[in-house]
Amino acid sequence: MTASVLSRWLFKSFVRIMK
DSSP states (O other): OOHHHHHHHHHHHHHHHHO
């Protein structure tokens, strides 16, 4: 997994938690 993919996955997870 590349850093960009990891960043996107973490961002999506964070958004899910916030929502």
